[in-house]
Amino acid sequence: MFNRLKQVVAALTAKITQEDRTFVSLYLSSPAEGLFWNMNVPDQRHVLNVAYTAIELAKNHPKIDTILLVKCALLHDVGKIKNDVSTFDKIITVIGHRLAPSWAKKWGRLGRGNKLSNLRHAFYVYFHHAERSAAMLRDIGECPQIIEIVRKHHKTPAENDPLELVILRKSDNMH
Numbered sequence: 001m002f003n004r005l006k007q008v009v010a011a012l013t014a015k016i017t018q019e020d021r022t023f024v025s026l027y028l029s030s031p032a033e034g035l036f037w038n039m040n041v042p043d044q045r046h047v048l049n050v051a052y053t054a055i056e057l058a059k060n061h062p063k064i065d066t067i068l069l070v071k072c073a074l075l076h077d078v079g080k081i082k083n084d085v086s087t088f089d090k091i092i093t094v095i096g097h098r099l100a101p102s103w104a105k106k107w108g109r110l111g112r113g114n115k116l117s118n119l120r121h122a123f124y125v126y127f128h129h130a131e132r133s134a135a136m137l138r139d140i141g142e143c144p145q146i147i148e149i150v151r152k153h154h155k156t157p158a159e160n161d162p163l164e165l166v167i168l169r170k171s172d173n174m175h
Contacts, residue, residue, distance in 0.1 A: 007094075007175075011042035011087060020048050027051075027070050031140035035078040042087070043080045046175055047073060054171040061163055069164040072149045075142070076168060079132025080125060084112070089122035096123065130154045 024036055036044065051073035058064045085093075096104040108123030125132070134151035149165045153172060 008091060010045065011090070014042040014045035016041060016044055016048070020044075023048070023051075024074060027067065027074060029140075029142075032071070032075060032137070032142060035136055035140065036074055038082050039078060039080055040082050040087075043077050047075070047077050049175045050076070050168070050171045053174055054167050057167050057171055061167070064163050064167065068145060068149075069167060071146055072153075072164060072168050073171065075137060075146065076133060076150045076153050076172065077129060078136055078150075079129035079134075085122040085125050086118070089119050090126070092119060093122050093126040097126065 051070050054069050054073045058066050104123055105127050108127055109120040110124045112118050112121050130153050134147045137147045153168055
């Protein structure tokens, strides 16, 4: 629970530096950068933290494709679109998932509207952002390997998962 509280504080105080902007532009194509900058600042900060941590974790694995890993880290949450879900609704989804995961997943519905619809939409995004991200990446012509890793980043680990996906999951779970 302390980790979740830390995440709330991090989201409310998130900032992007010029160094972060340069880092993003070094790794992402213009269309991918557009998706990155279309996330809320807390989500941008999160994926940057995931990318920086993934680089550190990858140092122990000489066969890893670090460029692929960083691109996946920067793009894994692009399905969380700016102004699509409020910070308060994000907090409620995390609590709902923690208290009643099966119900929370079934209750989510795509589509905004009144406050209740927006909350249901937040639950939908929470549980389906990996698929949304993969679809958005497919739409801009991103490489299939990135799309597949992003799509699977919340799936149950499999024996044949690429090392980049394993490290992305580990780094994501740390933030």
